[in-house]
Amino acid sequence: MADQLIDYVADMGYTHVELLPVMEHPYDASWGYQVTGYYSVNSRYGTPHDFMYFVDRCHQRGIGVILDWVPAHFCKDSHGLRNFDGTTLYESPDPLQAENWQWGTLNFDFAKPEVVSFLISNALYWLDVFHIDGLRVDAVAFMLYLDYGRQEGQWVPNQYGGKENLAAIAFMKKLNEVIFQHFPAALMIAEESTAWPAVTKPTYLGGLGYNYKWNMGWMNDLLRYMQMDPVHRKWHHHLLTFSFMYAFSENYILPLSHDEVVHGKRSLLNKMPGDYWQKFANLRLLYGYMIAHPGKKLLFMGGEFGQFIEWNEDQSLDWHLLDYEMHQKLKDYVKALNHFYRAERNLWELDHEERGFQWIDPHDYSQSIVTFMRKGQDPEDFLIIVCNFAPVVREGYRIGVPCLGEYFEVFNSDLRIYGGSGQVNSLAVAQDTPWHNQPFSVEMKVPPLAVVYLKAINKKWDKNRNERD
Structure with a gap:
């Protein structure tokens, strides 16, 4: 990838690449989100030095590297962290708090100082040893709320009777304080899907201390709107305009991520209504609107040339589609849009004001x-x-x-x-x-x-x- 992907990314006008978790994991279909080896680079793609080479090549071309990082939970495989020393070392001894029914995994016990130390040290490890530019922290909403994704009777209130996970909140604040102490220019990005306030405010102002947050509300509203037949869109105009009501409440990233092109949701191009021409026109419109909307931008691979089928971790992207005129023209459009965006300061200079x-x-x-x-x-x-x-x-x-x-x-x-x-x-x-x-x-x-x-x-x-x- 270092000798092929990076030249393509630079030519297309992107500023960063974000990688799904590269930490060692046993199950391909988890996409790396169920980790066994937090300090191990995934051997499927080469050695740790190969990964260093990849990051170095990115930096030589002016491309930043962001890693998805999973501090909320870990998989149950016996060669991982479960019952690591014969006891519930990383998870809570209370099965009700340790068990993650939604993903079939175990939750980290943030009340243990040694667990907090393990995770913060791991975040520093990727930034220090591999020169990563930032971390996208997975499942922040799950960590914030004790009842997130749980049924009644599957969670225990905090000491004040509330649903906030006080230990996880303290962990995230400390995590960001330590990261910025050692790496002031790092990107710490929260995948947070609720209205929790001040996610991207400094901890000394009562915030969680991240410097970016995924705007999941914008993404859900816009994709719902774009999938409608245009004849019905005028009755749902608020889905376009509502995001501006809160666009400056946090430092947002507008994500069109892997989660939106899997599990029967269809690819971005195939979500678009209308005939063949209208599908491409709608997608060009979506991208143009996204670039102009306040907030940084993220586009999952394959979206730039109009992948028609959903993403499948078992196979390559459909690069052969570039042999077809409309797919090549869409790729040319995204390239031109990216370069226009980078040259037009008005589109990003005051993004969060x-x-x-x-x-x-x-x-x-x-x-x-x-x-x-x-x-x-x-x-x-x-x-x-x-x-x-x-x-x-x-x-x-x-x-x-x-x-x-x-x-x-x-x-x-x-x-x-x-x-x-x-x-x-x-x-x-x-x-x-x-x-x-x-x-x-x-x-x-x-x-x-x-x-x-x-x-x-x-x-x-x-x-x-x-x-x-």
């Missing part, structure tokens, strides 16, 4: 269109994003803009080179017609099932805008 985002119109549910701005540190620089979730071209569509000037199309998912219908915009001159609570407006063509990004040149600002603001 409200001043980096502004609605133009979130209310056009009848036409399934949303329009908003992304901004960077320069208050007079902005990018306008127009997303059309209906398979209809909108001619003469008027949107409000903050200043006079000429607005040109810098990115369009409907270009023919990406497999689109070729509905493009020529230069549009802003008019002195207030619209969408903006002092000026432009008319444009909105292509079907597509996203368009607009930039302004020769900008002229309203002299009274500061007084009005």
Whole structure:
């Protein structure tokens, strides 16, 4: 992989790779999430030095490496941690607390200092010895709540009668404090699927101390929306707009992960409704909207070229699909989108601050269109994003803009080179017609099932805008 994958990742414009757990595990179908050897690199793929070589090659190409890490539970195989010294060393002696019925595993006992030491030392080991850039901590929600995934009678309340796992909370806070003490630039990412507050706030402010959290709410809402026939989408417009209500409450990553393309959920491309052309158009739209939405981005392998079947750990991705025109064009689209994203500071510079985002119109549910701005540190620089979730071209569509000037199309998912219908915009001159609570407006063509990004040149600002603001 070091000699093949990394060049591909760099060429595609990605900044990081995230690996499913590389720790030793006995069962292939667990994908590494049921670990036996926490300090052992999976021998299926080579030696520890081979893995070091892989990480080093990533860094030479400017690619960061994130590892999925599983501190919540471990598998029951006798050659693992279960009854390690003949006693319940890593798990609780109480079967009700030790047993993980959801996954058929055992839970770590975070009340034991030696278990906390083992796990934090393990996290440091991967960062120190292998130069990993960050850890995505698996199943954080499961650790936070004593009753998570359990039926009545399968859990024991904490000392105050609540469902919070106080020992696990203390463990995670200490984990992040120690990691950032030794590796201040590390990425500590929580896979946390509930509304637990302050996951990405520092521990001294009462937070858990992570610096990123997966936005599972955004993912679930968006995929539910995108799977609908476009004729029904206008009645579920809130699934597009609700995520902006909480987008800045945490430092979010927008994940389209392995969990969404397995177990009968279908691949991303195959989730999309419509005929063959519409499936690709919908997926290009989804990716374009995702790139423009506040938060960092994660896309599972195969999504970039439109894998049609679900991911299967027993076989390679369907690289042969690149012999087909639409799959190759989708790959070209994702590559162009990634490189555009990296070059456009407005899309990431203020990702976690409200001043980096502004609605133009979130209310056009009848036409399934949303329009908003992304901004960077320069208050007079902005990018306008127009997303059309209906398979209809909108001619003469008027949107409000903050200043006079000429607005040109810098990115369009409907270009023919990406497999689109070729509905493009020529230069549009802003008019002195207030619209969408903006002092000026432009008319444009909105292509079907597509996203368009607009930039302004020769900008002229309203002299009274500061007084009005």
